[in-house]
Amino acid sequence: MAGARAVDTDSFERDRRSSVHCLGVTALLTASHLGYEVLRWAGAAYLVWMGARMLLNTLRDRWSQAVSGSSPGGPTAPGFAGAATNTLVGGWRQGAVTNLLNPKAGALYVALLPQFIPAGASHLPLGLLLTSVHVTLGLAWSAVLIAFTRMLRDWLRKPRAQQLLDRVTGTLIVGFGLRLALAD
Numbered sequence: 001m002a003g004a005r006a007v008d009t010d011s012f013e014r015d016r017r018s019s020v021h022c023l024g025v026t027a028l029l030t031a032s033h034l035g036y037e038v039l040r041w042a043g044a045a046y047l048v049w050m051g052a053r054m055l056l057n058t059l060r061d062r063w064s065q066a067v068s069g070s071s072p073g074g075p076t077a078p079g080f081a082g083a084a085t086n087t088l089v090g091g092w093r094q095g096a097v098t099n100l101l102n103p104k105a106g107a108l109y110v111a112l113l114p115q116f117i118p119a120g121a122s123h124l125p126l127g128l129l130l131t132s133v134h135v136t137l138g139l140a141w142s143a144v145l146i147a148f149t150r151m152l153r154d155w156l157r158k159p160r161a162q163q164l165l166d167r168v169t170g171t172l173i174v175g176f177g178l179r180l181a182l183a184d
Contacts, residue, residue: 040180043101047177054170058163
């Protein structure tokens with residue numbers, strides 16, 4: 001379910017970004033240094049917050065286990081970013097916010113897609129067609145990831161595996177946020 005939620009959010013965001021790109025809003029954001037910087041810093045802060053929350057959740061679980069002597073996991077297992085996002089709406093919202101705060105995805109469409117639109121062709125329909133190809137490739141890749149995850153389902157459901165994945169992922173997300181904040 002979580003994999004399907006991620007695919008749905010990612011596909012929606014690609015489609016939304018491509019539509020915005022075709023209407024020229026992404027080009028405007030790319031041209032506005034201040035707008036880009038505000039979005040970049042908001043995205044960096046969100047990544048650091050999300051990664052730190054994942055790390056703190058695993059430490060809180062470890063501390064509560066040591067105090068109570070219980071095993072990790074249960075209904076409040078850390079999951080991707082806590083129990084609050086283990087719903088369809090919560091996961092979709094988290095994916096949407098993450099994608100909306102990523103200015104480089106829009107810049108990718110501005111830099112990459114125009115190269116494939118012939119001179120004199122209408123930008124809107126051809127841009128949407130090229131974006132559809134991008135979304136289709138993304139869906140195919142996501143299907144491969146979901147199939148692989150299904151093979152690892154038993155291991156991934158173990159609380160220790162969830163803790164390990166949350167610690168590694170949280171550390172990487174904080175690192176990406178710091179890199180985004182410190183990049184020129």
